[in-house]
Amino acid sequence: MPASLPIVDISPFLESTQTLTAAHQETISILRGALLNQGFFYLLGHGIPTSKTQQILSLARTFFQHDAEEKTLIKRQDLGIGLGDGARGYQIVGENITQGFHDWHEAIDLYRPIHEKEGLEAAELDLNANGVAALKEAISSRSGPFPLLEGINLWPSDPPNFKKIYEDYIEQLLHVGTAVLRAMGYALELKDPETFVKHTRESFWVMRVIGYPPLDPSVATQGGVSCGEHSDYGCLTLLLQDETKNALMVRDRSGKEEWIPANPIDGAYVVNVGDMVERWTGGLVKSTKHRVVHTGGNYRVSVPFFMEPDKDCLVKPLEECIARLKKDGKQVDDDPGIVYWDHLVGKVGGNFYGSTKANS
Numbered sequence: 001m002p003a004s005l006p007i008v009d010i011s012p013f014l015e016s017t018q019t020l021t022a023a024h025q026e027t028i029s030i031l032r033g034a035l036l037n038q039g040f041f042y043l044l045g046h047g048i049p050t051s052k053t054q055q056i057l058s059l060a061r062t063f064f065q066h067d068a069e070e071k072t073l074i075k076r077q078d079l080g081i082g083l084g085d086g087a088r089g090y091q092i093v094g095e096n097i098t099q100g101f102h103d104w105h106e107a108i109d110l111y112r113p114i115h116e117k118e119g120l121e122a123a124e125l126d127l128n129a130n131g132v133a134a135l136k137e138a139i140s141s142r143s144g145p146f147p148l149l150e151g152i153n154l155w156p157s158d159p160p161n162f163k164k165i166y167e168d169y170i171e172q173l174l175h176v177g178t179a180v181l182r183a184m185g186y187a188l189e190l191k192d193p194e195t196f197v198k199h200t201r202e203s204f205w206v207m208r209v210i211g212y213p214p215l216d217p218s219v220a221t222q223g224g225v226s227c228g229e230h231s232d233y234g235c236l237t238l239l240l241q242d243e244t245k246n247a248l249m250v251r252d253r254s255g256k257e258e259w260i261p262a263n264p265i266d267g268a269y270v271v272n273v274g275d276m277v278e279r280w281t282g283g284l285v286k287s288t289k290h291r292v293v294h295t296g297g298n299y300r301v302s303v304p305f306f307m308e309p310d311k312d313c314l315v316k317p318l319e320e321c322i323a324r325l326k327k328d329g330k331q332v333d334d335d336p337g338i339v340y341w342d343h344l345v346g347k348v349g350g351n352f353y354g355s356t357k358a359n360s
């Protein structure tokens with residue numbers, strides 16, 4: 001029987017407080033174990049109602065049921081083409097590449113807006129009609145095409161309330177993510193428990209709305225998977241998934257060569273830390289690899305939300321973590337750190353412009 005992931009109740013941290021109660025301590029203690037051992041856990045007590053999460057999954061499913069022509073109205077476009085910033089928008093099945101293989105999913109990728117002040121984000125994105133013209137006009141007043149990742153989000157115009165409901169949901173997730181990052185500061189006994197919170201106040205968040213058709217067995221036998229093995233890029237991933245079992249698999253870190261199925265639990269998010277937390281903690285906390293292999297017969301939907309550092313944040317190992325590792329006799333390499341934006345641009349560039357090995 002494979003191991004299962006620990007369950008963290010974050011409810012004590014949802015309200016800001018000066019004093020830590022026994023309930024806070026309980027959360028901190030379970031979270032500490034989860035961070036230092038598996039790097040993945042279930043999150044309960046987050047306060048987002050099931051009616052909301054069901055609505056989010058159902059809007060996603062409705063969008064993916066549209067025909068290809070409708071979906072490609074908001075297609076991700078390469079740099080320099082139309083509204084393309086090489087990253088934001090809808091991707092067809094197989095467009096995303098992990099470790100040289102085409103992933104077997106379709107998705108809408110959304111990022112923190114960066115053009116609010118220019119009024120571009122506020123433009124009505126009715127891509128069938130006047131919206132495109134209005135946007136093109138607004139964009140043409142800028143100096144040139146968008147650089148990688150610096151474009152505008154391409155929202156579906158159908159279902160019509162998609163954007164509004166997702167935007168509300170993202171606000172709720174930022175609140176929950178902040179609570180988890182605060183609790184992590186305590187769990188890791190940081191001198192300033194607010195360290196992660198301070199660097200995510202303007203989080204350059206990412207949201208993926210993903211649809212997984214059943215994996216073609218012939219692709220699977222060539223080594224293809226629905227989403228290739230990877231670690232996440234930033235701080236914290238809050239994953240909402242539908243009821244499909246045995247799809248998301250997490251590398252067991254106890255030394256066994258096994259995958260732990262992160263099967264859905266009612267009302268819970270699957271949460272994991274990303275590369276930036278590994279970097280901040282000098283490897284004290286690791287970003288665990290995972291993958292999706294969906295061979296079931298249904299169409300699976302998941303909506304991961306990535307709570308990332310601020311765009312310009314320099315992420316480098318905290319001295320206190322280095323000191324702790326050295327005290328435990330661990331070897332610690334010098335690390336000058338990386339600006340989160342540079343890390344992200346490198347990763348996103350690889351996803352769409354990387355070379356492939358097979359299954360093309």
Ligand SMILES: O=C(O)CCC(=O)C(=O)O
Pocket residue numbers: 208210227232239241248290291292302303304
């Ligand atoms: O769909 C899932 O369950 C996980 C997807 C994932 O790992 C990712 O998008 O980073």
Ligand SMILES: [Fe+2]
Pocket residue numbers: 230231232290
């Ligand atoms: Fe992931």
